[in-house]
Amino acid sequence: MTTLKQLAKLLNVSVSTVSKALSDADDIGEETKKRVKELAETLNYKPNKLALGLKSNVTNTLGVVIPDILNPFFAEVLYGIQKQANAKGYDTLVCISNETTQTEINAIQLLKQGRIDGFIISPASQTIQTNNFTHLEAAKNERIKFVMFDRVDNNIQTDKVSIDDQKAVFSATEWLIKKGKSKIVYLSNIENLNISSDRKKGFHEALHKHNIQIQPEFELNLTNIETAHKTIEKFIKSNHFDAAIAVDNNSAIMFQSLLKSFKPELVNQITCIGFANSKTSKLAYPPLSYINQNATKIGEQAVDLIIERIKDKSDNPTYKEIKVATDVVEV
Secondary structure: OOOHHHHHHHHOOOHHHHHHHHOOOOOOOHHHHHHHHHHHHHOOOOOOHHHHHHHHOOOOEEEEEEOOOOOHHHHHHHHHHHHHHHHOOOEEEEEEOOOOHHHHHHHHHHHHHOOOOEEEEOOOHHHHHHOOOHHHHHHHHOOOEEEEEOOOOOOOOOEEEEEOHHHHHHHHHHHHHHOOOOOEEEEEOOOOOOHHHHHHHHHHHHHHHOOOOOOHHHEEEOOOHHHHHHHHHHHHHHOOOOEEEEOOOOHHHHHHHHHHHHOHHHOOOOEEEEEEOOOHHHHOOOOOEEEEOOHHHHHHHHHHHHHHHHHOOOOOOOOOEEEEOOEEEOO
8 A cells, every 4th residue: 555655755755745735735836736646646545544533533434333234124224324424425334233232332332443433323122122221321421423213212312313103104094094994903023112102102093083993902013023923814814804004114014925825815905004115015915005214314314413413513412303204105
């Protein structure tokens, strides 16, 4: 790797002159700048970001901690984060917590050692279940800037990006009701997450608005993946229903697949909807209508917030909470 020192020696100037010329400093002549930049390009000189970061205490690097890379939602958010970060001149370091608090703690420690300017995080399910956010509070005490997304906690004072979970499910349930559906199955494999209660409130709110009785037996908890198939199979065989709404990424696909197995004559009569995107909705047949969380937008907004927070040197910042709009996509 070519260094500033080598460039300076070849040009017979000082290292500081080379550094200033590459930075377009006003006190360096245009001819010198031209010579320095031409040689730097010829020798493929690349600035040492680590060295620059140590000197300026700014690395232009963002950390990202997500719970599950295989989850299509988080993969899409990550795409939005990296796309927006690159556009803003930032690199990203990504860690996966695999839904465990200790791995999440280790990830944050690793990112801190890598000298990031700030990080973006969606907490692990174990962190939420145990309400153990001490590592995030510790990061705040160390004046490390971070943004929470999706699984946000109201007790943590920081910037946040999410959707209005209650409104999203209310709108989707009402969309089903306006199609003439009244016996709607509620599917959830996220009962261990804080967002689940808001999504169920949205479901109940829509039923109340349209004078449809809440039936607890129509609300299936599929969080235990070992028993999820059996739970759905038993319900399909024992009940009459005309629609299903899933408040996660996978349950609607699972429900429709089992419906085709046990009551194939009903597949075209039962309307299923879940949280998904244009790609995952096609994993089922017929393709599922879906609640679009605009996950790429969530990632982009999280980057904009963390960069804004990094540049804010205030001792008493005013934190922002952004709610990204959702929409129902009929397929």
